[in-house]
Amino acid sequence: MSHLTGVRSATVLSMAVLMALLFGACTSTAEEGASTDEAATSSSAPVASVSPVDDTAATSTTSSLAPLTASARGVTEDTIHVGAVGIDFDSLRDQGLVDINRGDQELVWQIVADALNDRGGILGREVQVHYRDYDVIQPASAEAVCIELTQDVGVFAMLVGFDGPTASVDDCVANQNDTFLISNVASNEQMIAARAPWIQVGFPGVDRMDRGTIDLADEQGLFDGQVVAVHALASAAGDRVPAVVAQLEELGVDVAFDSVNDAPNGDAAAGAANWVVIAERLREADVTTLVIVGPAAFEYGQLLDNGLGDLRVISLDNALGGIGGFDDHLPSDYDGSVGPMALLPEDTFAIPAFGECVAAFESATGNEVLDPGEVPNGEPDWYTALATACNRIQVLEELATAAGPDLTNDAIRAVLDSNPDLDVPQVPFISFNADKYDGNDGMRLGIFDSTKGLEGRLEPLSELKPID
Numbered sequence: 001m002s003h004l005t006g007v008r009s010a011t012v013l014s015m016a017v018l019m020a021l022l023f024g025a026c027t028s029t030a031e032e033g034a035s036t037d038e039a040a041t042s043s044s045a046p047v048a049s050v051s052p053v054d055d056t057a058a059t060s061t062t063s064s065l066a067p068l069t070a071s072a073r074g075v076t077e078d079t080i081h082v083g084a085v086g087i088d089f090d091s092l093r094d095q096g097l098v099d100i101n102r103g104d105q106e107l108v109w110q111i112v113a114d115a116l117n118d119r120g121g122i123l124g125r126e127v128q129v130h131y132r133d134y135d136v137i138q139p140a141s142a143e144a145v146c147i148e149l150t151q152d153v154g155v156f157a158m159l160v161g162f163d164g165p166t167a168s169v170d171d172c173v174a175n176q177n178d179t180f181l182i183s184n185v186a187s188n189e190q191m192i193a194a195r196a197p198w199i200q201v202g203f204p205g206v207d208r209m210d211r212g213t214i215d216l217a218d219e220q221g222l223f224d225g226q227v228v229a230v231h232a233l234a235s236a237a238g239d240r241v242p243a244v245v246a247q248l249e250e251l252g253v254d255v256a257f258d259s260v261n262d263a264p265n266g267d268a269a270a271g272a273a274n275w276v277v278i279a280e281r282l283r284e285a286d287v288t289t290l291v292i293v294g295p296a297a298f299e300y301g302q303l304l305d306n307g308l309g310d311l312r313v314i315s316l317d318n319a320l321g322g323i324g325g326f327d328d329h330l331p332s333d334y335d336g337s338v339g340p341m342a343l344l345p346e347d348t349f350a351i352p353a354f355g356e357c358v359a360a361f362e363s364a365t366g367n368e369v370l371d372p373g374e375v376p377n378g379e380p381d382w383y384t385a386l387a388t389a390c391n392r393i394q395v396l397e398e399l400a401t402a403a404g405p406d407l408t409n410d411a412i413r414a415v416l417d418s419n420p421d422l423d424v425p426q427v428p429f430i431s432f433n434a435d436k437y438d439g440n441d442g443m444r445l446g447i448f449d450s451t452k453g454l455e456g457r458l459e460p461l462s463e464l465k466p467i468d
Contacts, residue, residue: 068124072408074156080125080407082396083149083158083179084109086385088133088141095137103380106131108361112389115360122400125407127393130155134166142166150177156407159392160184174198180412182392191437197412198437201395201427203318203340204467205438210240210293212443212467213316213340214247220445220462222314222338223253226289229282233271234260237294237317244293244316256285261299272302279306289314296320296339304329315339320448320458331450341446341458345371348387353425357390373453391426398422429466441466 074081086105092098117126135141161183174181174194188205191198238260263271289312296315320339403411417434429442446458
């Protein structure tokens, strides 16, 4: 496989994490997030059409607003300092885990911010991005980055959160250091309770994504006539299993049994041993469809290793987007697997706002932004980082403009709580209110097709549609 090497020897923790992050639809999550990409129309999965933001009026009336002041940490009279983080792929490559090239991610963020500043910034303030890499396998690395950006640099906002085993470090940002955060994965309950505004604009919060995926699968008739079981890796999503089982039963789906792989983090041997027992239970119950809650990669691999590749898998996680390049199984082994998906790159490229980002980047660097499936081996995938940066800068612009010149955490929270009418093209269905900080209200299902792209990808199985 071109993207990953030595994965069989990786730990349970590493395997569960890498799929959720490295191959999920960035922040373009229908995510992205992402993951979330945009409101173009796909012939196979139509989505809503929206317009890019027109900030002309906002920037031209700055003189009539209150004077710009140093209103909060990271906000001066002329600058908004923000943080952005990205996975250190060089470190992962050195550890023998992945061979992925996302190019100079810091450069991507800088160019997107420059394009905004060239248009007048946000109500006259320029946006300065402070970018840092972190090791996604080492929480201490993420913690150090959190402290540096929130305390030493003193940013007003963090536009990207941490992932995998480092996801808990998001608490360092929003709670311990009272910094506005746009994270990659969290529950709505976490975000509502945070000290600083904490939102998500990729996939819906994990609780709503579980419910939405089950509802969409039911609408597609995927449970009809099936013997269904529910399974999770305990350390990542075991606490979500009861709610999933209850929802299935409310829909009239008989759940043969539910299970968790309770192997300790990092103990691949224990995880594999547990699967011998789980696989026997699946056979005894004549299960035909397995719903995997949370990170699916390690569990799915064990399902295949135990000779159960004929089961249909419905993943409630966004990891299936690149699962064909994950391990030493053939991409075709995953064909027919179903899960939530972001918009495809071709959808995103068709959106005018993203086209402006691409044009600015290509003009500034001379590099061509390609569909990730078309990037030659060894060459940088500029698309993934660019889709993330364009999305998060857009969200910042929308919220900070609505918050007004006296930019503070309280002002951002007041906007979120007021059910704002936002226009974020990469998230065609988006809403916030005082009880809902996971902004993305759109989902669709995809089905894995090993013949698409370099190592297979999800293809639309349903339309992108609003969910509750």
